[in-house]
């Protein structure tokens with residue numbers, strides 16, 4: 001057995017996904033996985049950190065350490081529940097929490113917090129973290145990073161596949177059946193982030209479960225056209241984005257320029273269609289002869305969103321990654337376990353055709369488990 005733990009907390013801020021995988025014999029076997037909630041305090045702090053333009057350095061340092069502790073508790077809890085000993089785990093791959101992603105800045109950077117010194121010490125397991133910045137030093141976007149894992153796990157010689165992750169932000173991986181053709185992938189724009197933020201403005205829950213609120217809303221074509229006119233959707237690849245750009249302020253600016261009232265539910269449905277349209281347009285424009293699209297991430301549970309994708313991609317099979325043997329909620333966590341395994345094996349983690357980096361690269365920083373006392 002070659003056991004790795006993957007830890008993912010993504011742009012939706014919906015909790016900490018932890019997976020335990022076995023990477024023996026080129027096979028990937030999911031052994032256990034669970035989502036653990038952030039404490040209320042930490043969720044509030046992270047939200048504030050991500051949505052406010054200014055922050056105090058002391059506050060940033062505190063949240064980084066606090067998150068390291070919550071990641072460690074989540075990992076230790078899963079080990080405890082599964083009765084798997086820490087010393088049987090080779091390493092943890094921890095994505096961290098993205099608090100700022102700036103691939104187009106003068107000095108490009110992507111900042112993930114959740115202190116890995118804390119994780120290595122509190123779990124006793126070697127931890128790999130900070131996966132994005134090495135790719136950015138090489139001129140890459142530092143994102144998306146899951147395509148190499150999608151290629152390893154989901155490539156088929158028989159059909160042209162696309163993997164669509166619909167988390168807070170959406171991203172696709174294009175997997176041609178012809179191995180001589182390059183795998184490509186990029187961020188498509190907002191996944192659930194605007195759906196969640198708009199829903200939270202009108203309800204006391206975090207998201208529109210199953211798309212129930214949006215379901216009988218009516219798409220406003222003028223609003224949809226204005227949303228889809230945003231430059232990001234036309235921007236050539238490689239590209240990546242985040243909540244710094246697609247957020248409630250972005251939406252409010254657009255709504256302020258629409259000269260008629262639109263019912264809140266219709267706005268929700270129009271945002272949902274924007275998410276579906278930006279993903280299906282990306283597939284139609286960049287993937288040749290797609291046979292099947294497999295969706296992962298929380299958006300796969302939104303039936304109205306899945307139906308909108310199916311409608312826009314008529315003739316293409318649209319399913320979830322469950323039909324490929326890995327449940328949609330665990331793909332990203334498993335990807336970071338895999339990326340940690342690549343780093344420790346001295347193997348590359350990025351795909352230059354995806355991120356735009358000038359070459360393949362080792363990714364991440366290694367925080368070793370401590371000497372036995």
Ligand SMILES: Nc1ncnc2c1ncn2[C@@H]1O[C@H](COP(=O)(O)OP(=O)(O)OP(=O)(O)O)[C@@H](O)[C@H]1O
Pocket residue numbers: 008009010011012013014165166167168169170191192195196206207208209210211296297298299301302303332
């Ligand atoms: N049953 C459901 N019905 C509708 N939407 C759901 C459901 N379950 C989850 N979601 C959506 O999925 C989101 C979480 O998705 P996920 O965990 O994939 O995001 P993430 O990993 O935080 O984001 P990213 O991939 O951008 O880093 C929730 O915020 C919600 O919008």
Ligand SMILES: CC(=O)N[C@H]1[C@@H]2OC[C@@H](O2)[C@@H](O)[C@@H]1O[C@H](C)C(=O)O
Pocket residue numbers: 010011098101110142143144145146147165167168169170171187240241242332
């Ligand atoms: C900077 C950052 O955290 N980006 C995330 C985000 O969430 C989805 C999309 O935007 C993707 O680019 C990336 O996550 C996945 C795990 C990736 O790197 O492939």
